[in-house]
Amino acid sequence: xxxxxxxxxxxxxxxxxxxxxxxxxxxxxxxxxxxxxxxxxxxxxxxxxxxxxxxxxxxxxxxxxxxxxxxxxxxxxxxxxxxxxxxxxxxxxxxxxxxxxxxxxxxxxxxxxxxxxxxxxxxxxxxxxxxxxxxxxxxxxxxxxxxxxxxxxxxxxxxxxxxxxxxxxxxxxxxxxxxxxxxxxxxxxxxxxxxxxxxxxxxxxxxxxxxxxxxxxxxxxxxxxxxxxxxxxxxxxxxxxxxxxxxxxxxxxxxxxxxxxxxxxxxxxxxxxxxxxxxxxxxxxxxxxxxxxxxxxxxxxxxxxxxxxxxxxxxxxxxxxxxxxxxxxxxxxxxxxxxxxxxxxxxxxxxxxxxxxxxxxxxxxxxxxxxxxxxxxxxxxx
Amino acid sequence: xxxxxxxxxxxxxxxxxxxxxxxxxxxxxxxxxxxxxxxxxxxxxxxxxxxxxxxxxxxxxxxxxxxxxxxxxxxxxxxxxxxxxxx
Ligand SMILES: Cc1cc2nc3c(=O)[nH]c(=O)nc-3n(C[C@H](O)[C@H](O)[C@H](O)COP(=O)(O)OP(=O)(O)OC[C@H]3O[C@@H](n4cnc5c(N)ncnc54)[C@H](O)[C@@H]3O)c2cc1C
Numbered sequence: 001x002x003x004x005x006x007x008x009x010x011x012x013x014x015x016x017x018x019x020x021x022x023x024x025x026x027x028x029x030x031x032x033x034x035x036x037x038x039x040x041x042x043x044x045x046x047x048x049x050x051x052x053x054x055x056x057x058x059x060x061x062x063x064x065x066x067x068x069x070x071x072x073x074x075x076x077x078x079x080x081x082x083x084x085x086x087x088x089x090x091x092x093x094x095x096x097x098x099x100x101x102x103x104x105x106x107x108x109x110x111x112x113x114x115x116x117x118x119x120x121x122x123x124x125x126x127x128x129x130x131x132x133x134x135x136x137x138x139x140x141x142x143x144x145x146x147x148x149x150x151x152x153x154x155x156x157x158x159x160x161x162x163x164x165x166x167x168x169x170x171x172x173x174x175x176x177x178x179x180x181x182x183x184x185x186x187x188x189x190x191x192x193x194x195x196x197x198x199x200x201x202x203x204x205x206x207x208x209x210x211x212x213x214x215x216x217x218x219x220x221x222x223x224x225x226x227x228x229x230x231x232x233x234x235x236x237x238x239x240x241x242x243x244x245x246x247x248x249x250x251x252x253x254x255x256x257x258x259x260x261x262x263x264x265x266x267x268x269x270x271x272x273x274x275x276x277x278x279x280x281x282x283x284x285x286x287x288x289x290x291x292x293x294x295x296x297x298x299x300x301x302x303x304x305x306x307x308x309x310x311x312x313x314x315x316x317x318x319x320x321x322x323x324x325x326x327x328x329x330x331x332x333x334x335x336x337x338x339x340x341x342x343x344x345x346x347x348x349x350x351x352x353x354x355x356x357x358x359x360x361x362x363x364x365x366x367x368x369x370x371x372x373x374x375x376x377x378x379x380x381x382x
Numbered sequence: 383x384x385x386x387x388x389x390x391x392x393x394x395x396x397x398x399x400x401x402x403x404x405x406x407x408x409x410x411x412x413x414x415x416x417x418x419x420x421x422x423x424x425x426x427x428x429x430x431x432x433x434x435x436x437x438x439x440x441x442x443x444x445x446x447x448x449x450x451x452x453x454x455x456x457x458x459x460x461x462x463x464x465x466x467x468x469x
Contacts, residue, residue, distance in 0.1 A: 103445065137425060180425045181418045182449040233445035239429055240445075313433030316426070378426040381401055 003303045009068055013075040019048055020079030028082045028209070032354055035208045037164055041085060046119015050076060051093055055101045060114035066244075070251035070306035074299075077255025081351055083358035084209030086252050091160040091210070092116070094245040096123035096169050099186065099237050103229040108188060112167060124165035126156030126215045127238060133158075134371050137180035137235060141217065143172035143187060150174075150227070152187060152220040155199065160365075163201045163211040166191050170217065171234050182232035187222055195220035206357030239316065245366045246319035247305045250326035253362065254302055256355060257295045257330055260337040263352070264288055267341050278340070287336050294329040301325050317379040324372040327362035334359045384466045385439055390459045397434055398455075402427055413455045428452060441465035 005013065023044050031038055045051060053069045055061025064072065073090065080086050097116045100108060100123075115121035132138045141154025152172055156162075168189045175183035189196050199214030229237050265288060268279030278284045305318035312318060334356035338345035345352045363369045385393075391413065399408055402422055417423045423431060431452065432443055439462050443451070451461040 181428070181453070230446045233449045235425060236445035236448045239425070313436040316429050316433070375426055379430060381404070 001304065001307065003300070003307075005071065009071050012068065012072055016048070016050070016072055016075035017079035019044075020076055024079070024085060025081045029348055029351075029354075031082065032084065032208045035203065035211075037088065037209055037211045038082070038085060039164070041082070042088070042122065043119045045085070045089055046117070049117070050089055051119055052097060052113070052117025053093065055097060055113055055117055059101065059109050060117035061101070066248070066309035067303060067306040070248050070302055073248050073251040074255040074258075074302075077252030078259050079255070081259075081354075082209055083256070083355060084207040087207050087249075087358070087361075088161055088210040090245070090249040090252055091125065092123050094248050095125035095160075095241045096167070098244045099125075099169060099228060099241045100188070102240060103186075103233075103237050104188075105225065107225065108228065112188065116167070121166045122161050122164050123167045123169060124159045124161040124215065125169045125241070126159045126162070127171040128156060128158050129154065130157050134368060136238075137184055139171060139173055139184070141170070141172045142176075143174050143185055145174075146221065149221065149223040149225075150185075150187065152189070152195075152217045152222060154217050156215040156217075158202070158212060158365075159215050160210055160212050162213040162215050163198045165198070168196065168215055169228065170215070171238060174231055178232065180235040184234040184238075185231050186228040186234035186237050187226050188228055189217070189220060189222060189226065193220055193222065205360060206354070207361055208357075242366060243309065243315050243319040246323035246372075247302060247309055249366060250298075250323050250330075250362070251302050251306065253326045253330040253359075254295065254299045256359075257291070257298065257333045260333050260352070260355060261288070261291050261295055263350075264291060264337045264340045267344075271342075284340060287340060291333050291336050294333055298322075298326045298329045314379070316375060320367075320372040320375040320379075323366060324363075324369050324376075327359075328369065330359045330362055331356070385462070387459055387463065390439065390462050391455055393438060394435075394458050394462075395455055397431070397438075398422070401430070401434075411455070413459075415455070416453055417455075418453045423452070431458075435462060439466065 024041055049062045052061035053064045053072050057063045076086055100112055116123055127136055129139050143150040143152050170187045170189050171184055173183055174185040195218045197216050199216045201211060201213040268284050269277050271278050301322045305322040308315060308318055338352045338356060341350060341352055344350050432448055435441055441462055447461055451457050
């Protein structure tokens with residue numbers, strides 16, 4: 001496996017970093033404080049093609065392979081200091097756009113993908129419910145067949161982009177007895193559909209520039225052609241989207257960790273105590289060495305998993321390993337950076353506390369660390 | 383290359399016994415034992431089985447086939463054969 005970046009990958013990486021630094025970072029502290037979702041920046045990201053990286057060009061995407069998609073996401077995580085915006089883009093792309101691209105009818109792809117790719121449409125993935133998170137397929141939301149299509153009832157929670165979304169990918173039970181095996185279906189619900197609304201918007205510890213909230217579905221009548229894929233196949237659609245998310249979303253963490261590493265090195269080389277830079281002290285240099293090891297190991301895991309996305313029969317295992325390692329490495333790296341920066345790390349202006357707050361969610365969303373360990377254990381025959 | 387019915391069944395049964403039913407009596411796993419509705423395969427192990435079928439028989443199952451055609455050894459054998467063009 002050769003993970004040296006090609007010339008095209010290198011220039012894409014540089015282009016995204018340049019773009020992010022120039023366009024996305026100003027005002028991030030205020031946005032974070034106000035929990036403000038920057039729609040204007042979302043549109044700029046759309047112009048850059050970030051919301052449609054792997055989608056074929058004919059539907060408005062950039063047609064990148066999964067590894068190059070991960071490299072682009074890594075570049076975004078590196079250049080963009082607004083972790084909430086990065087997360088909003090990743091959730092939209094990987095849990096919503098990818099399923100529409102992979103499982104949509106031709107009509108659905110033509111209707112939604114161009115807008116989803118260029119920023120014109122924002123999507124939310126609604127699967128988690130108040131009483132079913134890790135046990136996600138025990139959902140209570142139902143879709144009953146009617147003469148003209150389906151009637152959806154229920155509610156979803158923790159839905160990223162929910163309060164600002166134009167299109168919702170809703171998972172609902174079409175056969176409670178069958179459960180995940182043939183009993184869950186997916187529907188594309190447009191925001192103006194009667195009975196559909198965004199419910200409570202949550203105040204959060206981190207990722208504050210990404211709007212997260214509840215989705216409420218009360219007698220929402222959708223036509224039969226709002227179903228994504230075939231009836232009863234949504235557990236598979238969801239699993240595939242989670243493989244993408246667990247690999248390409250955490251690619252952003254690789255970039256963020258690299259940014260933190262550089263910040264820690266710069267600080268350790270210039271901050272002096274007792275007349276010498278703190279980086280000369282083994283306690284600090286070893287901590288930074290561990291950050292470097294963690295970064296490189298995570299990058300390899302993510303690249304390897306991304307290079308196998310779409311081909312490998314073990315992708316769920318690869319994705320679980322990459323996800324758990326990257327998210328836990330991000331949390332540890334953020335804490336290490338804060339420790340190295342001392343009191344300054346704790347102050348808002350330095351940005352590290354925000355990364356740490358954002359990072360804390362990474363071991364929960366896209367399946368908790370415990371769930372990833374369950375998956376790995378099962379793959380090992382346990 | 384197409385694989386015959388008994389070979390598919392034996393291979394899959396052997397896999398299921400080794401992976402998901404270690405120490406159990408193979409005679410209890412018949413051609414019609416419900417795997418999913420009987421609780422032998424949950425969502426994680428179903429995807430693992432799908433991966434195994436891909437690697438062993440070179441068949442890629444779509445979402446509908448995964449959801450609806452893996453409940454018994456007979457179902458699995460039928461879908462593998464159908465995908466290999468021997469139905
Ligand atoms: C920032 C953020 C964004 C999110 N975005 C979305 C979104 O866009 N769409 C969406 O649908 N959902 C979203 N979620 C929801 C997320 O997927 C769930 O929070 C997550 O799956 C965990 O579910 P839960 O919160 O109900 O916790 P629970 O499932 O109740 O788990 C509570 C604790 O028990 C542990 N636990 C549960 N079951 C097991 C088990 N079998 N073995 C071992 N430990 C177990 C968990 O690991 C956890 O520590 C988001 C969550 C967050 C934090």
